[in-house]
Amino acid sequence: MTRRIASVGGALAMVLTLVVPSGHALAADSGRAAGRHDTITWGSSADRLGEGVAGRGYRLVVRTSVGGDHLRIRLSNAFGDRPVTFDSVYAGLGAELVRGSNRRLTFEGARSVTVPAGQTVHSDPLPVRFAPESDLVISVHSPNAAGPATGHGMAMATSYVTQGDHTADESAADWADDRTGSWYYLDAVTVRTTASIGAVATLGDSITDGWQSSTDLNRRWPDYLARRLRGSTATTVEGVANEGISGNKVLADGAGQSALGRLERDVLSHSGVRTVFLFEGINDIKAHTGVTAEGVIAGYREIIERSRAAGLCVVGATVGPYKGWSEWDAAGEAVRQEVNAFVRDSGEFDGVADFDRALRSPYAPERLLPFLDNGDHLHPNDKGMLAMADAVDLASLECAEPSSA
Structure with a gap:
């Protein structure tokens, strides 16, 4: 299948219903159950990636390993020399973004988070369930990125770049033209699993x-x-x-x-x-x-x-x-x-x-x-x-x- 970020409808939605495992469906999960813990399902080593650009957004496509719920991401400014603010962060489903799956992530209840130089931050848990080997789309936007950017240079996967905040968009319109083979600022995804x-x-x-x-x-x-x-x-x-x-x-x-x-x-x-x-x-x-x-x-x-x-x-x-x-x-x-x-x-x-x-x-x-x-x-x-x-x-x-x- 050709990789693209797209709003899904009509015949394409029917195809995705057939090919996406049933466990991909997002389901509410009310809280932590006994005998469960957080486990990393995707990770990528951080390194320095050129200079950050203010106002830029990244739509990052990653593949999980273990399935679970209460998804959290880790944003990294490990190689930055100044704080970086992320004012909008979303997580969605599918290498082609499935309509209705794009959810806002928060940080201690806030929509925005500032990551100090040399540090990392975790999002709040997203109370949805993901199947093993799910394609996730993590979209981040920073209004003030500058100085050394942190990320992973050789992703062997296609992600997307845009100027302006289009993190909430499920449409591909503002994402399709500018592609990258690197992951920016994201270095881990965890889910909650049995202990x-x-x-x-x-x-x-x-x-x-x-x-x-x-x-x-x-x-x-x-x-x-x-x-x-x-x-x-x-x-x-x-x-x-x-x-x-x-x-x-x-x-x-x-x-x-x-x-x-x-x-x-x-x-x-x-x-x-x-x-x-x-x-x-x-x-x-x-x-x-x-x-x-x-x-x-x-x-x-x-x-x-x-x-x-x-x-x-x-x-x-x-x-x-x-x-x-x-x-x-x-x-x-x-x-x-x-x-x-x-x-x-x-x-x-x-x-x-x-x-x-x-x-x-x-x-x-x-x-x-x-x-x-x-x-x-x-x-x-x-x-x-x-x-x-x-x-x-x-x-x-x-x-x-x-x-x-």
């Missing part, structure tokens, strides 16, 4: 971010993982927050803050996260800056320690092959092998996903299997993303108590 349901946050780089997967089709490996988790009896982890940033490193800032630097904001601060899935290291290894296996492993250990201190399980993934990429050399390959031996054999993780084994060629194990290679010899294609998700032992995402290794 037994938790989430996994995938801390990673461009491969987790979904680079070279198909735009607007939600074929990043965390998307495929979310589909596997839905209805699985192997674990009660159902939510997935994709906390990948293209070019990200474990140890050093550059393409976003390092994994160590952003762990608290992008993982530990989110509601309902039970497990950290750590898949980082290739950008440290191939950077040719004297990074050693010992250094990467030390970074892994710090992430494990801090995550366990927050009561979370930690699953580690081996670093995939990359021979044929311009920065590959034998020294970097030796570091990768040593890092992967630690992930597989140290016993310091609560679980292991062997992405190297899932992606490598049996005939040239330093290389991606051609069938799974998008062509640059580093990033998997859609089939490679699926192979990665299939390599995750779902039961490993849940441990009764994190080990104390």
Whole structure:
């Protein structure tokens, strides 16, 4: 289906009635029931995105993982150098905005909220129910945005930009012409679920971010993982927050803050996260800056320690092959092998996903299997993303108590 924001009526409404799962219907929910809690259903790592523009609106399309009610969003000004006011924020349903679904969000009862520099804010709960894997449309407008804007640069999804406040509009008229491949100011969506349901946050780089997967089709490996988790009896982890940033490193800032630097904001601060899935290291290894296996492993250990201190399980993934990429050399390959031996054999993780084994060629194990290679010899294609998700032992995402290794 061609992606567009549209007011739905007539024959198109009939089509949407057929293709939108019944759980998408919005239903009033009067309040918190016993044995329920908030769980992140969508997340995206914050970074600096150019300069904010006063009077601009953004209509952001995101895909949830776990279903629930009492939806809340988190607005981020993490990289701003001054307060940003949002005077109108709405949440609606469908990659094509379904008529009647667009609801105003409030903040401590007010329609407007000012987010201080370096801070985040949550909306009040919206007492409606959303099915798993729902497309949500979050519309925000700021009258005074300026200075560094906060957002996520590589969304692998189409969103929309306009000048002026059209957040309440269900029509596409003022949104259709200006598109963006980034998400602005929004970094999390949570829903209320039964207390037994938790989430996994995938801390990673461009491969987790979904680079070279198909735009607007939600074929990043965390998307495929979310589909596997839905209805699985192997674990009660159902939510997935994709906390990948293209070019990200474990140890050093550059393409976003390092994994160590952003762990608290992008993982530990989110509601309902039970497990950290750590898949980082290739950008440290191939950077040719004297990074050693010992250094990467030390970074892994710090992430494990801090995550366990927050009561979370930690699953580690081996670093995939990359021979044929311009920065590959034998020294970097030796570091990768040593890092992967630690992930597989140290016993310091609560679980292991062997992405190297899932992606490598049996005939040239330093290389991606051609069938799974998008062509640059580093990033998997859609089939490679699926192979990665299939390599995750779902039961490993849940441990009764994190080990104390």
